[in-house]
Amino acid sequence: MKKLLPLLIFAFSAPAAAQTSAAPTSTLPPAASATPPTGDQDTGGLTGSVSDTSAWRDLGIAIPGFATDRDIPTPANANGTAALGRELARVVYNDLQNNGLFKPTGPDRLPQPLISQITAPNWPDWTSRSAEMLVEGYVKEGADGQLTVGCYLYDVQLKKELVRSGWVVQPAEWRRAAHKCSDLVYARLSGESPFFDSRIAYIAETGPKDHRVKRLAIMDSDGANHRFITTGQATALTPRYSPDYRELLYLSYLDGNPRIYVYNIGTGKQRLVTQSKNPTFAPRWSPDGRWILYSMAIAGNTDIYRVSAQGGPSVRLTNTPGINIGGSYSPDGSKIVFESDRSGSQQVYVMNADGSNQRRISFFGGRAATPEWSPRGDQIAFTYIAGDFRIAVMTPSGGDLRLLTNGWQDEAPTWAPNGRIVQFFRTEKNTGHTSLWQVDLTGRNLRRLKTPVDASDPSWGPILP
Amino acid sequence: MNRKIVLAMLVTSSLGLAGCKTTAPEQLPPAQSSVAPTAPSAQPSQPIGPQPGSQEHFVQAINGQNVIYFDTDKYDIDSSDAAALQMQAQYLVRYPNISVTVEGHCDERGTRDYNLALGERRATAAKNYLVSLGIAASRISTVSYGKERPVALGSNPEAWAKNRRAVTVVIS
Numbered sequence: 001m002k003k004l005l006p007l008l009i010f011a012f013s014a015p016a017a018a019q020t021s022a023a024p025t026s027t028l029p030p031a032a033s034a035t036p037p038t039g040d041q042d043t044g045g046l047t048g049s050v051s052d053t054s055a056w057r058d059l060g061i062a063i064p065g066f067a068t069d070r071d072i073p074t075p076a077n078a079n080g081t082a083a084l085g086r087e088l089a090r091v092v093y094n095d096l097q098n099n100g101l102f103k104p105t106g107p108d109r110l111p112q113p114l115i116s117q118i119t120a121p122n123w124p125d126w127t128s129r130s131a132e133m134l135v136e137g138y139v140k141e142g143a144d145g146q147l148t149v150g151c152y153l154y155d156v157q158l159k160k161e162l163v164r165s166g167w168v169v170q171p172a173e174w175r176r177a178a179h180k181c182s183d184l185v186y187a188r189l190s191g192e193s194p195f196f197d198s199r200i201a202y203i204a205e206t207g208p209k210d211h212r213v214k215r216l217a218i219m220d221s222d223g224a225n226h227r228f229i230t231t232g233q234a235t236a237l238t239p240r241y242s243p244d245y246r247e248l249l250y251l252s253y254l255d256g257n258p259r260i261y262v263y264n265i266g267t268g269k270q271r272l273v274t275q276s277k278n279p280t281f282a283p284r285w286s287p288d289g290r291w292i293l294y295s296m297a298i299a300g301n302t303d304i305y306r307v308s309a310q311g312g313p314s315v316r317l318t319n320t321p322g323i324n325i326g327g328s329y330s331p332d333g334s335k336i337v338f339e340s341d342r343s344g345s346q347q348v349y350v351m352n353a354d355g356s357n358q359r360r361i362s363f364f365g366g367r368a369a370t371p372e373w374s375p376r377g378d379q380i381a382f383t384y385i386a387g388d389f390r391i392a393v394m395t396p397s398g399g400d401l402r403l404l405t406n407g408w409q410d411e412a413p414t415w416a417p418n419g420r421i422v423q424f425f426r427t428e429k430n431t432g433h434t435s436l437w438q439v440d441l442t443g444r445n446l447r448r449l450k451t452p453v454d455a456s457d458p459s460w461g462p463i464l465p
Numbered sequence: 466m467n468r469k470i471v472l473a474m475l476v477t478s479s480l481g482l483a484g485c486k487t488t489a490p491e492q493l494p495p496a497q498s499s500v501a502p503t504a505p506s507a508q509p510s511q512p513i514g515p516q517p518g519s520q521e522h523f524v525q526a527i528n529g530q531n532v533i534y535f536d537t538d539k540y541d542i543d544s545s546d547a548a549a550l551q552m553q554a555q556y557l558v559r560y561p562n563i564s565v566t567v568e569g570h571c572d573e574r575g576t577r578d579y580n581l582a583l584g585e586r587r588a589t590a591a592k593n594y595l596v597s598l599g600i601a602a603s604r605i606s607t608v609s610y611g612k613e614r615p616v617a618l619g620s621n622p623e624a625w626a627k628n629r630r631a632v633t634v635v636i637s
Binding site: 208209210212214235237238251256257258279281282295297299300301302323325326339341345346369370383385389408409411412427429430432456457 | 538540573574576577578579581582583585586588589590593607608609611613614615616618619620
């Protein structure tokens with residue numbers, strides 16, 4: 001079973017390794033984290049962010065097929081490395097297109113560059129098009145079977161390289177190289193942090209409304225590499241990826257009662273988050289992966305507890321009558337935003353990480369539930385309940401309430417790794433069908449994620465290590 | 466309320482069932498120290514009715530009052546809930562070897578985590594009421610299903626009212 005998921009145990013080689021395997025032509029890009037060697041030190045990107053209407057959104061970007069030095073067989077594509085190069089470009093194109101980022105044109109509508117043109121674009125091919133930006137890349141298969149993928153971003157008008165990078169990946173991981181390229185382009189042009197090279201855990205749903213089968217499932221941020229983790233015999237709910245992607249917290253009725261388990265993806269083994277006969281709900285990780293929050297009901301009263309990710313004794317953080325549940329750490333781990341009905345209805349509260357200084361921050365009509373602190377720290381996403389259920393954001397002090405969606409029942413936001421997109425699930429009235437959606441902070445770019453079956457309880461992990 | 470009423474109900478329900486199709490429990494009930502004075506055991510040729518210790522027997526004996534309902538976002542026991550729980554308690558007094566689980570449920574118009582906690586609260590409220598009537602807490606377990614197991618499938622106030630419930634189930 002564990003061998004079904006090589007993605008989490010592969011060795012994503014350090015970029016330094018790419019240089020050792022570089023061709024004599026030294027076309028291999030430098031380390032992703034290194035300064036580009038081409039003199040362009042402007043790392044500020046264009047102005048703006050996802051939360052406004054900056055001009056970069058309308059940038060036309062041409063993404064022709066990635067070139068290859070030799071068209072040879074590869075486990076990554078049945079038709080060889082040349083076909084793989086076109087697939088790499090398609091993944092980049094779909095990443096940008098599906099997220100409403102830029103105005104990309106994909107490889108199926110563009111000429112195919114030669115390998116020699118990747119570092120020296122044939123400008124007449126591109127200046128005649130409406131594209132202001134050009135993404136070129138290559139893929140090479142090394143003697144060890146590993147793939148080296150390079151990615152270059154050019155300003156067509158200036159005829160100038162803006163950024164480049166490269167990665168060595170196992171053939172099975174080829175899509176990650178494409179997502180890294182998408183992240184490189186997005187980060188350079190928007191000035192935001194990357195988010196494509198990440199994964200999502202969620203609950204796959206099948207069956208009629210009164211006999212739903214709910215399975216834990218995982219997939220890449222674009223829905224690829226989908227895998228079911230549990231069989232569906234026991235109802236599974238509310239998964240959360242550990243920051244290192246090695247473990248999943250989730251709720252299961254495995255023993256007939258709702259219990260939080262810590263599931264190790266590599267070994268397939270799991271353990272209870274706490275040895276207690278009381279029901280446990282709403283598991284969460286600390287940003288550094290050292291702590292787990294869970295909520296536990298004792299005699300009908302639910303409070304939030306913290307336990308080391310290694311196990312051991314739990315510490316109760318809330319202590320008021322009613323339901324205190326959930327919890328999401330601030331990025332620096334110093335504070336926790338959580339939900340409580342101590343005032344009579346679900347509202348959002350903030351406390352210090354040790355449970356001290358608990359104070360309500362949501363003061364507006366309606367209820368506020370499932371708060372999630374942005375990885376950037378500047379926003380808290382939550383479920384706003386006033387008649388219908390909608391996804392909303394506010395500042396950590398409870399100000400600037402903004403509604404991002406307008407569904408009948410939109411619920412359970414989870415942040416993209418860069419804190420610029422919110423994912424959630426939507427339930428249809430009457431049928432009970434569920435689906436995953438995401439929206440940017442403008443609320444304008446709303447889209448549904450494709451999943452094999454109905455889907456709920458999404459949890460977006462950080463950028464892959 | 467007294468034991469005579471319960472006994473009369475038991476007899477009535479047993480007679481009523483004699484003409485029905487066989488609905489024997491899948492498993493034999495646990496041995497009882499106090500056996501209900503029902504007729505079927507004396508007439509082995511007849512279809513066997515629900516036995517003490519089975520959910521069917523429990524539901525029939527208390528006239529279907531094994532479910533109580535709650536208002537939106539509430540978990541308090543109102544007068545009709547109390548009446549149903551009193552019937553449940555009388556049954557449990559009569560059959561002291563029977564244990565039950567109280568299942569707490571919510572309607573779909575709540576967030577998932579909160580509904581799990583609210584369902585537990587509702588189940589616990591029902592349990593606490595049974596305990597207040599003299600039933601040992603050790604005989605009553607609780608489990609919350611949140612909004613995971615609706616019985617009414619529409620998305621309207623009538624369906625939601627049916628789903629906001631606590632169901633008492635005999636542990637077999």
